Amino acid sequence: MTDDSELIRGLLSSAGLRCTQAGQQLLAVFVAAPRDALSHAEIDLALQGNGIRLNRVTLYRLLGRLKHAGVLTSHTGEDRITRFAYVPEAYDSPCASYFECQSCHRIRQSKAPEALTELLNELIQDPSWRDYQLLNANLTISGICAECRS
Template sequence: MKTSNPHPKPPLAAAAFDSETLLRESGLRVTRAAQTVLELLRHTSQPLTHEEVAAAYTTATGEAPDRVTIYRVLDRLVEAGLCDRRVGADRVNRFARHVEAASGNTFECDQCHKVLALPSDPELPKVMGRLGKALRKQGIDTRHTALTLHGTCGDCAR
């Protein structure tokens, strides 16, 4: 028997994006705050600070969120791999939806902090393999390698 949800989905929910299923499949509790934050990150074009997430939450729901709840939700989304935490040159944490890049490599704009997937390059895995081998010779065991290029995106360059 299905019970009614006392916390309806915020107006940002899109038919092709089911935050409830995504949260459940990631082993996270489905809460209104988690759904709202996940959907906010899904619909933004650039990473948001904690304060920007809280402000967007207020705009989307008409209610100010508890700041600690937002911190906890963001931490859980990062741990589950549903969003990425990036620390900018200004040492501010910014959060964005997880970017799935076929190559695992990304570009981050140093001005707006937008993150884009890099196109695949057949030579890059070879280069990354050589770097991993050189690190292993130094006694460093890498679990995961990914490349992030920094620079200025086309929008910010204008």
């Protein structure tokens, strides 16, 4: 376990999740690389690199629980692969912004700028939306990341 074990246990506990070894090990991967969105395969490789093997069902269930509890966010890229991220500052906002590299399809997430949040709040005030409840909104910016450009 990392030096972040207290943070990890706190995140699991505040989300109402049990502090299992598998949950702590999985969340440690995300805490070590905040804002980096990882696919199931990338998560599995990171865990194996740390000497940890989780079966696929356990991995998928844990990711689902962490996402449902709001500890992780998820985003499906243009390549139709779902990636998960830990973005500490995103907890208070229903809005998220992403950068997706069109070459390697890596996704990086950040908290949505205040202006985007304000714009979305203004949009949902439109009377045609009155019967809808906004759960979240995402903005994806596409381009080429620094690694692929070099």
